[in-house]
Amino acid sequence: MPTKRKLRSFTPLLIEAEKRSVKNGVHHAVFTSRFDKYVGDWKNDLKDGKGAFVTVSGKLYEGDWYKGFRHGFGVLSNKLPDNTYKLEYRGEWVRGKPEGVGWRYYGNEDVYFGFWKSGQKHGYGKMWYSDNTFYTGYWNKDQREGLGMFVEVNGNWYEGHWEKNLKSGFGRYYHMHTGQLQEGCWVENICVKSMMLDIDVRQYCDRPTQYPIPMEQLQDSRLILEKSEFWVKQKIGRIDKKLQTCIDKMNST
Structure with a gap:
């Protein structure tokens, strides 16, 4: 008499085909629907x-991948008309964006080296500008913020606090042609209170000041100060708290 036969378990052909199509290991060339090209390692159908x-637009990334993202150390370049490549970024990446330490080469010939976070300059870094100026110090979301030093083309430099790319807070400005140091408080790139000192190398400057510094000879200088908007605000007690802290620090030195 016939007996029941236990059915063997099996995987449908469609599911088996999908499993075999998942990319794992090294592939010589895989093209996207846009005709971008990838050569390298895969894991579970993701670049890894x-x-x-x-890319079709001429971007070339070479380096580490993790779960489909540029992640680890990598180099990003741009293709030029003569089929050579120009370096854009070299450094660390996290989930597709520069993060960690890296070099960035801008199209206008500016160069940055330092720390990144989520694709923006963040933390300590140095910036060489195409106009021959230079900044070294701290950044916050692509802007100079915190302690930093900026060197101008003429050799003068400012060292002190920054906020949103502007000199703000306590700082020192070195006038290298005259041999003077301007130490004081800054608000939005403007020095609102300072004292002037001769620096040690004054005698080596090309336009040194008289020594000692001559007395101020501005006519009606006190009247000018009293009419100044800043000093009016200071007199009636509406001075900004950050600026007051800066002035207190200056007066204590």
Whole structure:
């Protein structure tokens, strides 16, 4: 008499085909629907490991990948008309954006080296500008913020506090042509209170000041100060708290 036969378990052909189509390991060339090209390691159908990715627009990334993102150390370049590549970024990445330490080469020939976070300059870094100026100090979301030093083309430099790319707070400005140091408080790039000192190398400057510094000879200088908006605000007690802290610090030195 017939007996029941236990059915063997099996995987449908469609599911088996999907499993076999998942990319794992090294692939020589995989093209996207836009005809971007990737050569490198895969894991569970995602770029993972070492690989190079070229876009139709001419962007080339070579380096580490993790779960489909540029992640780890990598180099990003741009293709030029003569089919050579120009470096754009070299450094650390986190989930597709520069993060950590890296070099950035801008199209206008500016160069930055320092820390990044979520694709923006953040933390300590140095910036060489194409106009031959230079900044070294702290950044916050692509803006100079915190302690930093900015050197101008003429050799003068400012060192002190910054806020939103502007000199703000206590700082020192070195006039290297005259040999003077201007020490004081700054608000939105303007020095609102300061004292002038001769620096040690004054005698080596090309336009040194008289020594000692001559007495101020501005006519009606007190009247000018009294009419100044800043001093009016200070007199009636409406001075900004940050600025007051800066002035207190200056007076204590």
